[in-house]
Amino acid sequence: MIRYISKENKALISELVRTDFKLRYQGSVLGYAWSLLRPLLIFIILYIVFVKFLKLGNGVPHYPVYLLLGIVIWNFFVEMTMQSLGSIVGRGDLIRKIKIPRWIIVISSSFGALINLFLNLIIIVIFMIIGKVSVSYDVILLPLFFLEIYIFALGLSFFLSAAFVKYRDINYIWEVILQAGFYLTPILYPLSKITNVTFQKLILLNPVAQALQGLRYVLITKSTLISKTVFGGGWGQYIPIAIVFVVFIIGVLFFKKESNYFAENI
């Protein structure tokens, strides 16, 4: 473990993250502000459509913040996996010409997404203060949910980025899966709108959905349906966590195996 966090690796990750961050908004007038503006604008659109027109959030306390948190978490998941997916191929010139640990490329692109998540969370905190959301002591669970989503996304990132080197249609497949995931995760609608318990359970098998509901529960409102309630305290609530570990391990092993041949396959 120690050799993975050596001085060289740390320096390299920080430079790569820095570079990505600088390059992302290159040539745009507002620059870094877009990191904050983009989710905010999307939030306004969704707010108008789903809160004002469709009145989806009726009965949910602090629904705007509830919605915004869902969008921010989902955006993070999309951004991290999509960026990592192309990261190995995108850094092909480095891989073919110097020897750097390949995993650093995926990690650094995931850090880019984490920075964005952090900035977005600041906005959420501001909204929470404006909306006078009261926070209970179980916020200490917060890091665990974030960690769950991050590890899940990281496992997928390792798998996708390595697979993308060989099969370039992974890109399109993953986009479709993400689109499906967007609707199958209770982001726009509260989970309680789905009355069938089996469907609720199925939806909560998705680690992102489970973690998102958990985050909403500890941060915003105790009326959020969480795994523990839906599964009635049964072993089913641990399935998403098992999925996270399985995906992570498979992703890392696949990446490790494939990474020996990145240089010649890109």
Added chain:
Amino acid sequence: MDDSVVIQVDNVSKNFKLPHEKTQTIKSAIVNFYSRNKKYEIQKALKNVSFEVKKGEFFGIVGKNGSGKSTLLKILAGIYRPTEGAINIKGKLIPFIELGVGFSPELSGRENVYLNGALLGFSRNEMNKMYDDIVSFAELERFMDQKLKNYSSGMQVRLAFSIAIRAQGDILVLDEVLAVGDLDFQQKCFDYFSELREKSRTVILVTHDMGSVLKFCDRAMFLDTGTIQKIGKPKLIADAYVEKNYEKKIEKNSKNTKVAHISSVELTQDGKNITNYNTGDYCYITLYFSNPELMKIHFGFQIFSNEGTYCFGTNSKIEGMKPVGTSKGSVSLKIKLDLVPGQYTITTATMGENGIKIYDYKPNSSSFMIRRTVQTEGVANLKQEWINTNV
């Protein structure tokens, strides 16, 4: 492994699968999987390569394009994995396959320095300390806050090089592409090589330029079509390399022309075969040939010193002699040997009427010695006279 050996390459082979149509979509992967006819060729880039490099050695790897030297370089650098065999490396190996890897045109020169430094394993703090040296060595003080895309290619190379030479490794692997750019820059590269030599760092130099191998290397290896042709002293490798290249040229030419064969070469003075001369002596180099197809041929002579320096060369075409068209015979070159003392070899060739196509080529077709009757050094013994201009 012997203590002084820092790189041990043991029976390394590398195969590349070259698909006729690369399966980069899942559909084609499935189709190919079921149709079972894997449409790829196996290209053997390296075949059973074994060698060792000792600590402090300047080791050259020469070969033409496609000889496998770049593949070997990438295997040493850990970028490719060998298909078979093993590699042992003691210490930290730093490869320079290309200058300015990871340079981003949209970032400023300053930002690129830090990024490139990180790729070489330097932290931001270490880079801060080196930054001024790097910039002043590259002579780019005024440009560091401009975007890299506004740099000329020469400026980019200078910047990359001045970062690259900071790298601290036990073993450095340098590719020939380092020596690009103008003469001034090449000189900087060569100075750097000399400096490495003086510090007895372990260096592997991959090149097709025999000149730099002869100049810097302690030992060299000649690679052709993925196999080691020869390992040894640079002079030996240079001979093998030149010979091989001409062999191929002749093979190509002799497909349709089996003509103008050099049968022997003689050095004479006053009609006697002599191989020892004094500086300034005249001698006749006589070339006997057979020319069954009665081609019109020209003749070429080259003189090399024992260290491999190309001292002198001429041919009958550039000297304005009429091409010879007889079936057999000889030509002589009367030459004044204004050379410094030492051992020399003569290379001869027969060429087509245009002076380009080579029919036959004989490196080391004869050799001679210049006795130590003068004390001058270098290659040519130029006519000189000391004059005391003090009153």
